Amino acid sequence: MKIAVSACLLGENCKYNGGNNYSKKLVEFLKGKEVISICPEVLGGLPIPRKPAEIVDGEVKLENGSSVDYEFKKGAQIALDKVIDNQVDLVILQSRSPSCGVNNIYDGSFSGKLIDGKGVFAKLLVDNGIDVIDVEDLYD
Numbered sequence: 001m002k003i004a005v006s007a008c009l010l011g012e013n014c015k016y017n018g019g020n021n022y023s024k025k026l027v028e029f030l031k032g033k034e035v036i037s038i039c040p041e042v043l044g045g046l047p048i049p050r051k052p053a054e055i056v057d058g059e060v061k062l063e064n065g066s067s068v069d070y071e072f073k074k075g076a077q078i079a080l081d082k083v084i085d086n087q088v089d090l091v092i093l094q095s096r097s098p099s100c101g102v103n104n105i106y107d108g109s110f111s112g113k114l115i116d117g118k119g120v121f122a123k124l125l126v127d128n129g130i131d132v133i134d135v136e137d138l139y140d
Contacts, residue, residue: 007039018049044075056108102134
């Protein structure tokens with residue numbers, strides 16, 4: 001089974017703040033499976049570290065109002081192409097991210113409030129019929 005995974009969950013320091021979201025439980029789950037590490041934000045050309053971004057009225061923006069929508073969409077498309085080219089069976093993504101959030105994302109107010117919704121990459125995967133789950137759904 002081929003599984004694409006948010007790179008930050010595998011311990012890669014690609015989060016906006018330069019850190020990661022390493023998940024020991026996920027790494028255990030992935031044993032014996034072919035894993036493809038993927039970070040749409042980095043693929044879109046965004047630096048590490050970078051300012052936090054949220055989806056505001058359908059557009060990915062920084063808190064100061066600057067748009068990074070192009071970079072997020074570009075990275076999501078590159079990541080989708082990688083998933084398709086590698087014939088990935090399942091994609092496991094980081095929770096709440098404006099790229100990878102599967103079940104919910106931040107509301108765009110930069111206040112920490114969550115709303116139902118999908119990040120740019122997660123939505124693109126779903127729209128293309130690719131199986132995707134939130135990493136937190138593995139623990140339920």
